[in-house]
Amino acid sequence: xxxxxxxxxxxxxxxxxxxxxxxxxxxxxxxxxxxxxxxxxxxxxxxxxxxxxxxxxxxxxxxxxxxxxxxxxxxxxxxxxxxxxxxxxxxxxxxxxxxxxxxxxxxxxxxxxxxxxxxxxxxxxxxxxxxxxxxxxxxxxxxxxxxxxxxxxxxxxxxxxxxxxxxxxxxxxxxxxxxxxxxxxxxxxxxxxxxxxxxxxxxxxxxxxxxxxxxxxxxxxxxxxxxxxxxxxxxxxxxxxxxxxxxxxxxxxxxxxxxxxxxxxxxxxxxxxxxxxxxxxxxxxxxxxxxxxxxxxxxxxxxxxxxxxxxxxxxxxxxxxxxxx
Amino acid sequence: xxxxxxxxxxxxxxxxxxxxxxxxxxxxxxxxxxxxxxxxxxxxxxxxxxxxxxxxxxxxxxxxxxxxxxxxxxxxxxxxxxxxxxxxxxxxxxxxxxxxxxxxxxxxxxxxxxxxxxxxxxxxxxxxxxxxxxxxxxxxxxxxxxxx
Numbered sequence: 001x002x003x004x005x006x007x008x009x010x011x012x013x014x015x016x017x018x019x020x021x022x023x024x025x026x027x028x029x030x031x032x033x034x035x036x037x038x039x040x041x042x043x044x045x046x047x048x049x050x051x052x053x054x055x056x057x058x059x060x061x062x063x064x065x066x067x068x069x070x071x072x073x074x075x076x077x078x079x080x081x082x083x084x085x086x087x088x089x090x091x092x093x094x095x096x097x098x099x100x101x102x103x104x105x106x107x108x109x110x111x112x113x114x115x116x117x118x119x120x121x122x123x124x125x126x127x128x129x130x131x132x133x134x135x136x137x138x139x140x141x142x143x144x145x146x147x148x149x150x151x152x153x154x155x156x157x158x159x160x161x162x163x164x165x166x167x168x169x170x171x172x173x174x175x176x177x178x179x180x181x182x183x184x185x186x187x188x189x190x191x192x193x194x195x196x197x198x199x200x201x202x203x204x205x206x207x208x209x210x211x212x213x214x215x216x217x218x219x220x221x222x223x224x225x226x227x228x229x230x231x232x233x234x235x236x237x238x239x240x241x242x243x244x245x246x247x248x249x250x251x252x253x254x255x256x257x258x259x260x261x262x263x264x265x266x267x268x269x270x271x272x273x274x275x276x277x278x279x280x281x282x283x284x285x286x287x288x289x290x291x292x293x294x295x296x297x298x299x300x301x302x303x304x305x306x307x308x309x310x311x312x313x314x315x316x317x318x319x320x321x322x323x324x325x
Numbered sequence: 326x327x328x329x330x331x332x333x334x335x336x337x338x339x340x341x342x343x344x345x346x347x348x349x350x351x352x353x354x355x356x357x358x359x360x361x362x363x364x365x366x367x368x369x370x371x372x373x374x375x376x377x378x379x380x381x382x383x384x385x386x387x388x389x390x391x392x393x394x395x396x397x398x399x400x401x402x403x404x405x406x407x408x409x410x411x412x413x414x415x416x417x418x419x420x421x422x423x424x425x426x427x428x429x430x431x432x433x434x435x436x437x438x439x440x441x442x443x444x445x446x447x448x449x450x451x452x453x454x455x456x457x458x459x460x461x462x463x464x465x466x467x468x469x470x471x472x473x
Contacts, residue, residue, distance in 0.1 A: 108424070152468075274378035277421065281414035289398065292413045302417055303424040315381045317468055320426030 014069030100312030197247030215285030273306035373410030
């Protein structure tokens with residue numbers, strides 16, 4: 001704590017969309033309480049801070065750093081190491097830092113195929129010389145280096161020692177506030193815990209619908225069906241609820257969208273995608289191999305559906321690289 | 326173990342149901358049928374017990390191939406419909422592995438009854454050679470790849 005008794009707080013974004021920062025602003029008037037309780041020492045998204053400000057801090061200077069975003073580039077990783085050094089408590093905040101999230105789906109590709117798509121193939125690209133970003137460049141003043149792009153997206157926990165994980169894409173404001181209160185009150189659980197979410201329930205437990213264990217003969221994607229006011233899974237819409245940790249309040253289902261799994265694997269689930277795959281298979285109404293193969297064969301993009309938010313943290317981490325360097 | 330000149334011996338994990346394929350493998354063994362020594366058998370009570378995560382974990386931890394085998398549907402299952410769970414689940418595991426870039430030839434699922442010991446020995450030999458020709462999977466190396 002600072003001399004004024006306030007918590008020294010840092011916030012950082014790595015490979016993320018900025019939604020986690022919005023989620024903090026979603027605290028609304030409580031943001032004033034946050035300001036009253038904490039001095040923000042670093043928050044490049046919201047205010048003007050430089051990396052050298054952080055570098056100048058003594059070790060462990062910040063009480064808590066909320067780190068959102070995945071590790072996509074060498075810059076992300078460098079900041080992860082720097083913020084670990086300068087903080088007492090490092091929190092993987094939001095789905096990207098927790099388990100890789102949407103940027104993590106890049107693990108179905110590699111650096112070169114992503115570069116080809118972005119710098120050559122997209123319809124709006126005009127790059128007649130076929131130039132790719134260079135990580136170093138000679139100028140009269142000397143050599144300039146920029147960060148390099150990794151083949152594989154990693155979670156914060158895969159590159160640094162993390163104290164707590166706050167799941168969600170983005171974390172829900174009441175859950176964020178609960179975490180802030182726990183930090184201020186010194187009531188944090190054991191290191192390595194998932195905080196700001198249910199310790200023992202799945203999204204289905206929180207959902208207003210009840211599963212009737214109906215069998216389905218066809219799976220629908222959300223845009224292919226107008227759902228009835230009952231369990232979406234029972235209607236053949238793949239819903240990640242059974243494999244996902246509770247804590248969000250089962251918001252998506254209230255508006256007819258299936259759970260997509262952003263709160264990460266349910267407690268005691270090793271691999272969220274494998275658990276969801278089993279849940280999906282369990283509702284298939286087929287008594288012959290051919291029928292079963294036909295029904296499950298209609299599931300579009302199994303990895304993207306079952307591991308939408310957690311590919312880097314999953315058991316296999318990524319698609320096989322054609323050539324391992 | 327004999328190798329193929331390239332020094333590679335495939336490591337294969339077989340999840341066999343207690344009532345059918347494991348019995349076949351047992352019979353193949355006591356009947357001294359010639360089989361490749363590359364399959365590490367894990368006995369499960371039912372092929373429907375094989376969680377997809379077992380298969381993924383086998384590949385991540387060094388398996389070059391995986392076999393899941395149980396009782397013939399519709400009627401052979403000791404638990405009536407355990408194998409139904411298997412055939413509802415495994416096509417999706419196949420699709421998943423394909424997306425991950427793991428060759429389909431590394432994963433076999435199917436049915437061998439307790440009376441089909443020769444089929445088990447044949448599967449072991451053929452599958453071992455099939456995986457051998459693909460070379461090592463070495464998933465660990467994927468995770469330790471250099472980044473620059």
